[in-house]
Amino acid sequence: MIGPSFFHATVAVTAPIKGKATSLDIAHLAGVSQPTVSRALRGSPMVNEETRRRIQAIAAQLNYKVDKNASNLRRQHSGTIALLFFEDPTPDDSQINPFFLSMLGSITRACAMxxxxxxxxxxQLSTNWQADYEDSNKADGLILLGYGDYLEAQSRLEQLVQQGTHFVRWGAVLPGQPGISIGCDNFQGGHDITTHLIGQGRCDIAFLGHASNHYPEFFERYRGYAQALQQAGSPAQPSLQVDAVTSEQSGYEAVQELLRRKVRFNAIFAASDLIAIGAMKALHEQGRRVPEDVAVAGFDDIPLAAFVNPGLSTVQQDTKLAGQILVQSLLQLIDGEPVESRTIPVKLTLRGSTGAS
Amino acid sequence: MIGPSFFHATVAVTAPIKGKATSLDIAHLAGVSQPTVSRALRGSPMVNEETRRRIQAIAAQLNYKVDKNASNLRRQHSGTIALLFFEDPTPDDSQINPFFLSMLGSITRACAMxxxxxxxxxxQLSTNWQADYEDSNKADGLILLGYGDYLEAQSRLEQLVQQGTHFVRWGAVLPGQPGISIGCDNFQGGHDITTHLIGQGRCDIAFLGHASNHYPEFFERYRGYAQALQQAGSPAQPSLQVDAVTSEQSGYEAVQELLRRKVRFNAIFAASDLIAIGAMKALHEQGRRVPEDVAVAGFDDIPLAAFVNPGLSTVQQDTKLAGQILVQSLLQLIDGEPVESRTIPVKLTLRGSTGAS
DNA sequence: CTGAAAGCGCTTACAG
DNA sequence: CTGAAAGCGCTTACAG
Incomplete structure (x- = not known):
């Protein structure tokens, strides 16, 4: 009973008591040097397999974990990506667009992998969101996410580029933008869904959402919408466009504005699903039936789109792919590899709100 | 032109070129020792004000940021909290309960403050989510968030307690639980909303949601529901309870199950808003009117609840307060102060789905 | 008020 | 295959 195994057992019991185990503790117990422990645990090939096993066993027993601060400090790299999510105008605490939550989930997964x-x-867009994450070595790079006024953000982006910060942005992909952007094909999405509405026999299609350079993603969707109308021989009418940011409330109010204008419309293309859902609410309250009186389409395909009544026709963005590309592009940037901005294809998801099912 | 100011200007231009500035660089430029720079920049009172200003100016010019890895290593503290979000059964990539997103937002804000x-x-609940964040010094403490099978999680929680990990959990607050829990008053919420339904003249009230020790939050809501019914003289009927997890799909299917059973019901209390929204979808498809034929109530008050048709009556959880308390409790725990589990009050938000507006 | 010294726990050349 | 040495960039006693 009295021998090495007894000795080890004793050690395993007493060592954790004096705080967290370090690689030096393990080295002593294993009878090797501390660097060898470091090598063994990181799977270096230049370590004897038997030595490695012994070290691993002890490490497991002591519940040893590499200290990230020490490791990162030494390696000058943090193994961390910072996700900066900005939204403007400032939302109420509880308002995050479900679409971004999807993105958040897929980015988290891509990072973990x-x-x-x-x-x-x-x-807030208004704060100093370049945020020093990379400067303070807390993160190796930044992912920027959020709807907001692009023109306001632009100078910050330029600053980031100048500082040599590694970052990628989710948003409209347009020529001349600072840094790398990944975005979906907003123009095509807007075009396709509008074409679908036209195919359903709707001519007077309203667009709910900002349509200016301040919101390039919405603007691209608007342009797709306008082109589809043009091709159908009935150009977009300014009176059928109402500004809106991406929230139910904004969509709700946009419909009220539309009614106030007393323009005729039998379809709505909302620049986001949240806007569409708010719009449907307002239509219902006015006794206008969806889709019989007014067909409604959105953009994003958030999980909820399938569960409103009727189900919402929309343009699906592939958030899973988007997250993967964002993370992958950022890591390439960090590694000094060349990266290009990219556009991801979209596809229509048709449901009852446009009379499609 | 040739003098100190010129010298400084030159330095400011050339220094950043050779990589990130360190406190030593600043010390040289300011003509002080490196520890003095460290003190000055952290606002230590034992630094001459003029010296401090000089150092700050140089630091700003060089865009200097304290290296977090070095600072954390030295101080043996990370200044970081890890939020572990788990959900089980595994949701599709894009499914995160909006309620938790609210929590996420408020936790983030509380941390930032x-x-x-x-x-x-x-x-995933199934993975090794104790996750070593604290062990590897990446985080000083953990916040655990998520719906999931509590009984499965329990042993992990006990493990965390045993390891001395600092953590707080959002969930049911019940006697005998390992660690600190913060939760809303699920029982009261279930009781109040059921009483409201009864007050609307509904007697046959179905409960959609798990009602077992595996899901203590839902179970508490169920108990509140059962007690309210008891008090009204019509005890809960097992045939009116259908298991469901918190998703629209699950709520949708639960209603189908209810119909399959051919039991009579004129109201539904869903254990979460997502369940309620899925339930409403199924009711609509069956031609049952809400609230005329079936009143529907949920739990959480997610932003969307106001925008479905009709608006969803629900039990509001104060996510802002919840996030603050979670973070505050965790920081107290980290500081070695005594902390107790706490229950947060809820309040009803009544809308059209129960005929309340 | 300031500086010289030590050390947080790793990783990485450099020898052997 | 392994070890002795150096050093990542800070913070914190300890002197003065």
Missing amino acids: QSYDLLISFQ | QSYDLLISFQ
């Missing part, structure tokens, strides 16, 4: 941690931060 | 960073991680 690359063994990166994700630091998350919600920012 | 305390100058803590938030590391986020989505976990």
Whole structure:
């Protein structure tokens, strides 16, 4: 009973008591040097297999974990990506677009698969959101996410580029933008869904959403919408466009504005699903039936779109792919590889709100 | 032109070129020792004000940021909280309960106010979610969030307690639980909303949601529901309870199950808003009017509840307060202060789905 | 009020 | 295959 195994057992019991185990503790117990422990645990090939097994066993017993701060400091790299989520105008605490939550989930997963941690931060556009994450070595790079006024954001982006910060942005992909952007094909999406509405026999199609350079994603959707109308021989009418940001409330109010204008419309293309859902609410309250009186379509395909009544026809963005590409592009950037902005295809998801099912 | 100011200007231009500035660089430029720079920049009172200003100016010029890895290593503290979000059964990529997103937002804000960073991680209940965040010094403590099978999670929680990990959990607050829990008053919420339904003249009230120890939050809501019914003289009927997890799909299917059973019901209390929304969808498809034929109530008050048709009556959880208390409790725990589990009050938000407006 | 010294726990050349 | 040495960039006693 009295021998090495007894000795080891004793050690395993007493060591954790004096705080967290370090690689040096393990080295002593294993009778090797501390660097060897480090090598063994990181799977270096230049370590004897038997030595490695012994070290691993002890490490497991002591519940040893590499200290990230020490490791990162030494390696000058954090193994962390910061996700800066900004929304403007400032939403009420509880308002995050479900679409971004999808993105958040897929980004988290993509990071985990690359063994990166994700630091998350919600920012107002108005604050200093370049945020020093990379400067303070807390993160190796930044992912920027959010709807907001692009023109306001632009100078910040330029600043980031100038500082040499590694970042990728989700948003409209347009020529001349600072940094790398990944976005879906907003124009095509707007075009396709509008064409669908026209095919359903609707001519007077309203567009709910900002249509200016301040909101390039919405603007692209608007342009797709306008082109589809043009091709159908009935150009877009300014009186059928109502500004809206991406929230139910905004969609709700946009419909009220539309009614106030007393323009005729038998369909609505909302620049986001949340806008569409708010719009449907307002239509119902006015006794206008969806889709009989007014067909409604959105953009994003948030999980809820299938569960409103009627189900919402919409343009699906592939958030899973988007998250993967964002993370992958950022890691390439960090590694100094060349990266290009990219557009991801969209596809229509048709449901009852346009009379499609 | 040739003098100190010129010298400084030159330095400011050339220094950043050779990589990130360190406190030593600043010390050289300011003509002080490196520890003095460290003190000055952290606002230590034992630094001459003029010296401090000089140092700050140089730091700003060089865009200097304290290296978090070095600082954390030295101080043996990370300034970071890890949020472990787990959901089980495994949701499709894009499914995160909006309620938790609200929590996420409020937790992020509460962390920011305390100058803590938030590391986020989505976990399957089945994985090793104790996750080593604290062990590897990446985080000073953990916040656990998620609906899931409590009984499965319990042993993990006990493990965390045993390891001395600092953590707080959002969930049911019940005697004998390992660690600190913060939760809303699920029982009261279930009781109040059921009483409201009864007051609307509904007697046959179905409950959609798991009602067992596996899901203590739902179970508490169920108990509140049962007690309210008891008090009204019509005890809960097992045939009116249908298991459901918190998703629209699950609510949709639960209604189908209810119909299959051919039991009579004129109201539904769903254990979450998502369940309620799925239930309403199924009712609509069956031609049952809400609230005329069936009144529907949910739990959570997610932003969307106001925008479905009709608006959903529900039990509001105060996510803002919840996030603050979670973070505050965790920080107290980290500081070694005594902390108790706590229950947060709820309140009813009544809308059209129960005929209340 | 300031500086010289030590050390947080790793990883990485450099020898052997 | 393994070890002795150096050093990542800070913070914190300890002197003065």
